[in-house]
Amino acid sequence: MVGVGTAPLRGDDLLIRVENMVVEFNTSGGTVQAVSDVSFDVAEGETLGIVGESGCGKSTTAKAMIQLPPPKSGSVMYADRDLTEISKEELRRSRADLQMIFQDPISSLNPRRTVWDIIREGVDIWGTAGVWSDARLVELMEQVGIDPQYRDRKAYQFSGGQCQRISIARALALDPKVLISDEPVSALDVSVQAQILNLLDDLKTQHALTMLFISHDLAVVRNVSDRVMVMYLGRVAEVGDADALFANPAHPYTQALLAAVPGSGVNASARLEGELPSPLDPPEGCRFHTRCPHVTEVCKTTVPEFTQHGPDHWVACHHPQSTPVEIR
Ligand SMILES: Nc1ncnc2c1ncn2[C@@H]1O[C@H](COP(=O)(O)OP(=O)(O)OP(=O)(O)O)[C@@H](O)[C@H]1O
Ligand code: SF4
Numbered sequence: 001m002v003g004v005g006t007a008p009l010r011g012d013d014l015l016i017r018v019e020n021m022v023v024e025f026n027t028s029g030g031t032v033q034a035v036s037d038v039s040f041d042v043a044e045g046e047t048l049g050i051v052g053e054s055g056c057g058k059s060t061t062a063k064a065m066i067q068l069p070p071p072k073s074g075s076v077m078y079a080d081r082d083l084t085e086i087s088k089e090e091l092r093r094s095r096a097d098l099q100m101i102f103q104d105p106i107s108s109l110n111p112r113r114t115v116w117d118i119i120r121e122g123v124d125i126w127g128t129a130g131v132w133s134d135a136r137l138v139e140l141m142e143q144v145g146i147d148p149q150y151r152d153r154k155a156y157q158f159s160g161g162q163c164q165r166i167s168i169a170r171a172l173a174l175d176p177k178v179l180i181s182d183e184p185v186s187a188l189d190v191s192v193q194a195q196i197l198n199l200l201d202d203l204k205t206q207h208a209l210t211m212l213f214i215s216h217d218l219a220v221v222r223n224v225s226d227r228v229m230v231m232y233l234g235r236v237a238e239v240g241d242a243d244a245l246f247a248n249p250a251h252p253y254t255q256a257l258l259a260a261v262p263g264s265g266v267n268a269s270a271r272l273e274g275e276l277p278s279p280l281d282p283p284e285g286c287r288f289h290t291r292c293p294h295v296t297e298v299c300k301t302t303v304p305e306f307t308q309h310g311p312d313h314w315v316a317c318h319h320p321q322s323t324p325v326e327i328r
């Protein structure tokens with residue numbers, strides 16, 4: 001039975017299972033409901049794209065997964081351990097497995113440190129220094145496209161794209177199983193974006209990575225993801241196989257996002273109108289009801305459950321725009 005407001009769960013090759021995650025922030029204006037009862041699975045070796053408007057909870061979801069900060073409630077199963085329950089020391093060790101890279105590569109690196117020190121940083125912190133020979137780190141620099149002869153240059157001497165390459169090397173130096181990329185190309189020039197995306201794709205294969213790829217750019221997400229999760233105001237609206245979701249978007253919010261993408265084939269009349277409600281006081285029932293062209297009374301009072309629209313395609317909507325299917 002799929003719970004209210006909860007994404008359905010898959011079984012095969014399961015690496016990460018997030019269940020009923022809630023993250024709130026207490027602010028002077030009230031409690032921000034950043035992530036509300038979010039559940040999803042990540043299969044080993046896949047890339048799960050997470051999309052949605054600014055403020056919908058993409059980064060908070062990813063950070064809460066790695067307990068930065070821990071969610072208010074819910075569980076995060078990673079390789080048979082619940083990261084919300086384990087000791088600090090166990091969590092510290094698990095963190096090496098789950099590495100994150102961020103949108104702004106320049107500010108996420110200490111500009112006064114050398115490239116070599118930055119790449120070694122995690123290795124030193126996590127205490128795996130003995131495992132990593134200098135030769136291995138040089139190889140890693142080559143893999144990310146930074147010439148090892150520049151190892152003693154400081155971070156500020158590199159461009160944004162090069163800094164993102166250095167951030168990627170720093171993350172991979174820990175030999176992670178999971179790489180969470182939070183808007184990794186949004187701050188970069190368009191010409192550099194494609195290079196970094198290609199690099200991530202190559203490294204995914206070389207390092208047998210599982211990836212979470214966060215972006216508000218649907219075209220980018222479509223290119224890199226095996227599966228996609230669409231978030232709206234702290235909840236999951238639609239999740240599933242990327243091809244199925246883009247070919248047959250069933251949630252009015254997904255349709256609205258796609259309508260804004262030229263050539264998506266989705267009718268422009270589905271375009272998003274109205275203001276994003278405040279996460280301090282999100283709408284009752286379906287959180288999208290204040291902007292949805294298909295809203296009815298039930299939407300205003302009852303949180304929609306997920307229905308299945310394909311072998312791996314789930315939608316949380318009372319009036320989905322494709323026909324639900326029964327799949328055993
Ligand atoms: N430390 C914090 N304190 C208070 N509110 C926060 C904090 N971090 C995030 N929020 C709020 O939580 C909500 C979700 O934010 P989050 O950064 O996860 O969104 P996002 O989908 O990653 O957006 P963007 O696309 O702009 O990066 C937003 O309303 C945001 O303002
Ligand atoms: S539940 Fe209702 S308001 Fe929400 S997306 Fe579906 S039709 Fe629109």
Ligand SMILES: [Mg+2]
Pocket residue numbers: 058059060182
């Ligand atoms: Mg973000």
